Amino acid sequence: MTTAALSPTTLSKAALFEAQAVKTSARRNRLLSLPALIIIGIFGVLPLVIICVYSFLVAAPYGGVQWQFSTDAYLNFLFQRDIFDDTLQFTPDFLIIYLRSFLFAVVTTVICLLLGFPTAYFMATRPPAQRNWWVLLITIPFWSNLLVRTLAIMFIIRDEGLINNALIGLGVIDKPITMLYTNFAIQLGLLYAFLPFMVLPLYSSLEKLDFRLVEAGYDLYATRRQVLWRVIIPLSKPGIIAGCLLVFIPALGAYVTPLILGGGIHLMIGDLIAQQFGSGRNWPLGCAQALILMAAVLVALFLYVRNTSGKVQHG
Amino acid sequence: MAEPRMMDIKDQPGFRTVAVICLLVLYIPVLILMIFSLNSGSLVTHWEGVTLGWYGTAFLNDEFHAAAKNTMIISVTATIVSTICATLAAIGMTRVKPWRGLAAAFMVINLPLMVPEIITAVATLSFFALIAGAFGLNFGIGNLILAHTVFCIPFAYMPIRARLEDMDLTLETAAADLYATPWNAFKRITLPLLVPGIMSGAALAFIVSFDDFTITQLVAGPGQTTLPLYIWNQIRRPMTPEINAISTILLMVSILFVSVSFLIARRRAK
Amino acid sequence: MGIAFENRVTAPQLPSRPAYGDNQTGTHLPTRAGSLNGVIVPEQPGKNAIEVRGVRKVFGTGENQVAALDTVSVSIRENEFFTLLGPSGCGKTTLLRLIAGFDFPTAGEILLHGQDIAPLPPFKRPVNTVFQSYALFPHMTVAQNIGFGLEMLGKPKAEIEARVTQMLKLVKMEALKARRTSQISGGQQQRVALARALAPQPKVLLLDEPLSALDYKLRKEMQIELKRLQHETGITFIFVTHDQEEALTMSDRIAVMSAGKILQVGSPRDIYDRPAERFVADFIGETNFLPGTVVSKKSGVATVKFASNATIAAGYPEGFDPTGEVTLVVRPEHADLVPDPAKGTVAGTLANIVYFGTDTHYHVKLDGGENFIVRHQNSRSAPVTYATGAKVGIQFEEDAARVLKD
Numbered sequence: 001m002t003t004a005a006l007s008p009t010t011l012s013k014a015a016l017f018e019a020q021a022v023k024t025s026a027r028r029n030r031l032l033s034l035p036a037l038i039i040i041g042i043f044g045v046l047p048l049v050i051i052c053v054y055s056f057l058v059a060a061p062y063g064g065v066q067w068q069f070s071t072d073a074y075l076n077f078l079f080q081r082d083i084f085d086d087t088l089q090f091t092p093d094f095l096i097i098y099l100r101s102f103l104f105a106v107v108t109t110v111i112c113l114l115l116g117f118p119t120a121y122f123m124a125t126r127p128p129a130q131r132n133w134w135v136l137l138i139t140i141p142f143w144s145n146l147l148v149r150t151l152a153i154m155f156i157i158r159d160e161g162l163i164n165n166a167l168i169g170l171g172v173i174d175k176p177i178t179m180l181y182t183n184f185a186i187q188l189g190l191l192y193a194f195l196p197f198m199v200l201p202l203y204s205s206l207e208k209l210d211f212r213l214v215e216a217g218y219d220l221y222a223t224r225r226q227v228l229w230r231v232i233i234p235l236s237k238p239g240i241i242a243g244c245l246l247v248f249i250p251a252l253g254a255y256v257t258p259l260i261l262g263g264g265i266h267l268m269i270g271d272l273i274a275q276q277f278g279s280g281r282n283w284p285l286g287c288a289q290a291l292i293l294m295a296a297v298l299v300a301l302f303l304y305v306r307n308t309s310g311k312v313q314h315g
Numbered sequence: 316m317a318e319p320r321m322m323d324i325k326d327q328p329g330f331r332t333v334a335v336i337c338l339l340v341l342y343i344p345v346l347i348l349m350i351f352s353l354n355s356g357s358l359v360t361h362w363e364g365v366t367l368g369w370y371g372t373a374f375l376n377d378e379f380h381a382a383a384k385n386t387m388i389i390s391v392t393a394t395i396v397s398t399i400c401a402t403l404a405a406i407g408m409t410r411v412k413p414w415r416g417l418a419a420a421f422m423v424i425n426l427p428l429m430v431p432e433i434i435t436a437v438a439t440l441s442f443f444a445l446i447a448g449a450f451g452l453n454f455g456i457g458n459l460i461l462a463h464t465v466f467c468i469p470f471a472y473m474p475i476r477a478r479l480e481d482m483d484l485t486l487e488t489a490a491a492d493l494y495a496t497p498w499n500a501f502k503r504i505t506l507p508l509l510v511p512g513i514m515s516g517a518a519l520a521f522i523v524s525f526d527d528f529t530i531t532q533l534v535a536g537p538g539q540t541t542l543p544l545y546i547w548n549q550i551r552r553p554m555t556p557e558i559n560a561i562s563t564i565l566l567m568v569s570i571l572f573v574s575v576s577f578l579i580a581r582r583r584a585k
Numbered sequence: 586m587g588i589a590f591e592n593r594v595t596a597p598q599l600p601s602r603p604a605y606g607d608n609q610t611g612t613h614l615p616t617r618a619g620s621l622n623g624v625i626v627p628e629q630p631g632k633n634a635i636e637v638r639g640v641r642k643v644f645g646t647g648e649n650q651v652a653a654l655d656t657v658s659v660s661i662r663e664n665e666f667f668t669l670l671g672p673s674g675c676g677k678t679t680l681l682r683l684i685a686g687f688d689f690p691t692a693g694e695i696l697l698h699g700q701d702i703a704p705l706p707p708f709k710r711p712v713n714t715v716f717q718s719y720a721l722f723p724h725m726t727v728a729q730n731i732g733f734g735l736e737m738l739g740k741p742k743a744e745i746e747a748r749v750t751q752m753l754k755l756v757k758m759e760a761l762k763a764r765r766t767s768q769i770s771g772g773q774q775q776r777v778a779l780a781r782a783l784a785p786q787p788k789v790l791l792l793d794e795p796l797s798a799l800d801y802k803l804r805k806e807m808q809i810e811l812k813r814l815q816h817e818t819g820i821t822f823i824f825v826t827h828d829q830e831e832a833l834t835m836s837d838r839i840a841v842m843s844a845g846k847i848l849q850v851g852s853p854r855d856i857y858d859r860p861a862e863r864f865v866a867d868f869i870g871e872t873n874f875l876p877g878t879v880v881s882k883k884s885g886v887a888t889v890k891f892a893s894n895a896t897i898a899a900g901y902p903e904g905f906d907p908t909g910e911v912t913l914v915v916r917p918e919h920a921d922l923v924p925d926p927a928k929g930t931v932a933g934t935l936a937n938i939v940y941f942g943t944d945t946h947y948h949v950k951l952d953g954g955e956n957f958i959v960r961h962q963n964s965r966s967a968p969v970t971y972a973t974g975a976k977v978g979i980q981f982e983e984d985a986a987r988v989l990k991d
Contacts (some may be wrong), residue, residue, distance in 0.1 A: 012321070022412055023530045024412040025411065025412065026411075026412065026415075028407070029406075029407035029408065029411045029414055030407065030414055030416070031407070032403040032404065032406055032407030032408075033403065033404040033408055033420050035399070035400045035403060035404070036400035036403065036404035036424060036468050036472070037420055037423055037424070039396075039397075039400060039461070039464055040423050040424065040426060040465050041423060042426065042469060043461045043462060043464070043465045044426055044427055044435070044465040045422075045423065045426065045440070046442060047435075047436050047438035047439050047441060047442035048430070048434075050438065050441050050442050050445055051434075051437060051438045051441050052440055058491065064444060064448065079334070082421060087404045099317070105462060113337075115333060116337070116338050118329065118330035118333035118334060119326060119330075119333055119334040119338075121330055122327075122331055122333070122334035123334065123570070124331045125323075125325040125326065132581060134334075135577075136573075136574065136577050137338060137341075137342075138338075138341075139573055139577055140569070140570055140573050140574075141341045141342075141345070142573075143519070143522050143523075143526075143569055143572075143573045144345070144526070144566055144569045144570070144573075145526040145528075145543065145562075145565045145566060145569055146528065147526075147543050147547065148345075148348070148524070148543075148546065148562040148565050148566055149344070149345060149545060150551065151348065151546070151558075151562060152344035152345045152347065152348040152562075153344050154550075155344070155347065155348055156344050156347065160358075160361075162347060179410065182498070190343070192341070195337060195341060196341065199337070207395075211325055211358065214325065224326075224328065228327055250431065250432070251430060252431070253431030253432065253433050253434065255433045255436075255529050256528055256529060260550065269433075270431070270433040271528075273433050273434070274433060274436070274437070277437055277440060277533065283441065286437055287437065287441065290433070290434045290437050290438070293433075293502055294430065294434055295429070295433060295531060297429070297430070297431060298398040301429060311445075312565060315318065
């Protein structure tokens with residue numbers, strides 16, 4: 001267009017008026033957003049900056065920090081300083097906890113997907129009235145108190161819990177099977193906690209699925225399974241990715257579940273970090289560990305953003 | 316594979332079974348926990364008979380009272396503050412001509428949703444420790460209210476924004492056409508139509524604040540026990556069905572607010 | 586332009602409001618005398634309700650700039666049913682939005698009764714709009730919707746009530762005044778939207794494709810209803826549509842738009858019979874295009890020769906000088922078939938016969954290769970029957986052909 005060279009003098013009075021109105025509304029909108037941004041900025045973003053700073057300081061003996069620069073927190077993540085000769089020894093304790101948390105999170109995500117996809121699909125194919133009830137039934141645990149829900153699992157799997165009592169009562173076993181405070185307990189708890197987080201995003205993606213495409217698949221001689229794998233699953237990929245992310249990230253940083261079902265024996269990243277601020281009394285180390293977890297989350301988010309923006313380009 | 320003659324093209328074999336199993340798995344443990352709150356015996360695992368006594372025990376318990384009071388103070392305040400902030404921000408950020416910094420502002424609002432809770436918890440703890448150490452500032456229970464407000468804002472923001480996005484822009488244009496000043500158009504058209512979104516947002520903010528454990532546990536000072544913290548303290552003692560009773564109350568509050576928020580959202584969809 | 590701008594830099598003043606409210610609580614609306622069916626336009630140019638002067642509207646910035654309106658000027662008379670007609674994206678809705686004040690012109694002026702309203706926000710313009718989607722307020726009743734404008738103008742309660750009652754009667758919606766707008770049908774919503782926009786007695790009513798969401802029968806009904814309302818209220822209507830039939834049947838005058846420009850302004854008959862440009866002829870009604878060569882010209886009539894060496898006299902618009910190879914336009918109903926090819930001005934083979942009930946279309950493949958459609962109105966006494974594949978001639982009525990700018 002040749003209008004790029006419109007000088008202010010050729011602009012109409014109305015155009016100037018409009019430019020002024022745009023400026024005013026931008027100022028007003030910025031002002032409206034300010035309270036929320038200030039609160040989150042000061043009490044949400046600033047604390048993250050502070051733990052970045054803390055991670056480069058020295059731990060005070062009774063918790064807190066001493067203002068003295070040090071990279072010990074990060075070194076301590078992988079190494080331990082020998083008390084006698086001051087050399088660094090590779091100690092993979094923390095790394096193992098991170099890797100184990102990662103494994104827990106992956107297994108949780110995979111099983112949630114395997115259970116959640118059929119569930120979400122089934123929900124999405126119900127008649128609308130029934131569908132609303134299903135959504136409500138999945139939404140309730142989504143928002144229910146995680147501590148209480150974890151407690152409910154604990155009641156079931158403990159030595160005197162429902163499962164053991166039932167098995168003993170039936171004479172299948174005569175001594176209770178130890179399930180609480182094991183890796184199994186944590187895994188079960190994570191699955192239980194995050195299953196709704198998988199089902200809901202999957203559902204909202206499947207709900208929008210155009211089932212005429214499924215008909216077209218059948219029309220072109222595909223079997224049910226072929227339609228599932230070649231039509232339905234590829235079309236619901238955004239929902240699958242969103243669901244996996246919504247399960248993986250909180251599972252990786254899970255705190256309540258291992259705290260209650262792992263009994264402090266089988267740690268995950270979340271407990272490890274909290275420990276540094278409690279009995280560990282090593283805040284810089286806790287901050288460093290938190291930042292390493294944050295980095296892992298950012299990588300996951302980055303992969304997600306790249307994946308979804310690629311999707312948009314394809315149409 | 317043998318296909319039945321009259322097949323519903325949408326059905327996939329076995330999916331119904333998985334869905335039903337998922338639902339059972341999600342609900343059975345919670346239902347058992349609730350049923351045992353009525354157990355007349357004093358063991359959480361051994362059924363002896365029906366009583367409402369444990370609810371009575373809980374209601375007469377001073378620690379429970381204190382925890383419930385703290386929870387209500389924190390949740391209600393955080394809900395009000397976060398809902399107001401979220402409403403203003405949603406209006407300033409949705410369906411507007413993009414202003415400089417809008418994308419960044421959007422990220423800031425959603426930040427609490429992306430950061431794992433445990434990180435937020437230790438960061439907030441460090442922050443309050445720092446300002447207490449450096450400036451001698453301690454807001455008491457205000458610390459918890461502020462921490463809760465931060466993560467409540469994005470939860471309140473989401474349904475309000477969604478509602479605004481659904482709203483027909485021409486309604487405001489029509490109001491302006493009919494001599495309504497921008498303020499009148501907002502007061503008479505936008506705000507009334509936004510109310511369901513605000514209510515839904517407030518309900519979600521209340522739930523997440525009411526239920527929060529991780530952040531509260533790390534940030535709470537002495538005497539700032541909330542209901543989730545109270546339950547956690549009980550777990551570490553010999554347990555009685557009183558804990559089931561309190562847990563049931565918590566669940567009921569969640570269910571109530573989720574249902575309210577859900578019903579508001581459904582009605583809007585119609 | 587620059588000078589005009591300097592002179593007008595003083596604070597924007599509200600154009601005087603229409604005289605509503607002063608003594609308008611009666612149930613009689615001002616009625617307009619004359620021009621009953623609206624086809625006859627009073628020749629003396631009445632006062633202009635709206636004057637659009639050199640208006641440009643550019644959307645976007647930099648590389649993405651798009652000129653939605655490219656220096657448009659048009660005058661709309663008082664009490665006129667004026668239609669902006671054009672395909673989607675031609676700028677007709679943009680022009681309407683500029684008049685309403687929802688968008689602001691990049692350059693140019695918009696005058697309402699002689700006063701520049703371009704810099705006024707919509708809520709300060711005595712102009713109301715009927716939206717394509719109706720935009721009825723879903724949380725209000727029918728009556729509350731209709732009264733909204735008056736309420737915003739700060740009219741006393743009694744007056745609002747009286748006017749709302751009067752409006753409900755005008756659009757025949759008295760029985761449904763307490764209903765929510767979601768509880769009434771599309772046609773009823775349309776009526777409420779009209780009543781709501783008319784209630785404040787605007788100087789100009791803008792209608793943005795208001796009938797497009799209605800089904801065929803209802804649309805026909807509303808067309809008559811709209812004409813009646815315009816007649817009864819005496820308000821200037823500016824009507825936007827892409828439906829040429831709607832434009833022809835309802836308007837006093839039509840402006841045909843394309844690609845951000847106004848191509849022709851005139852009465853429906855002008856536009857249909859004397860299109861100024863090829864686009865206008867093509868867009869409105871069905872048209873045949875024939876190639877020919879200008880042989881001579883005399884006082885607005887050119888003699889054009891066809892490939893068959895036959896010649897025809899064809900008019901052409903003012904300010905256009907046809908020479909050499911030109912295109913002729915001929916309406917299908919202005920031509921006739923003759924069984925003897927030699928007797929036609931042009932000749933061809935009958936390719937297809939399409940029966941339309943009221944008339945029949947004969948598709949002729951001309952010897953020169955072009956397609957030509959002849960429309961023949963059906964009557965009881967069918968004159969000649971033709972068979973596809975037959976050789977036929979085509980005769981033109983007098984004044985049937987016009988030479989047009991491409």
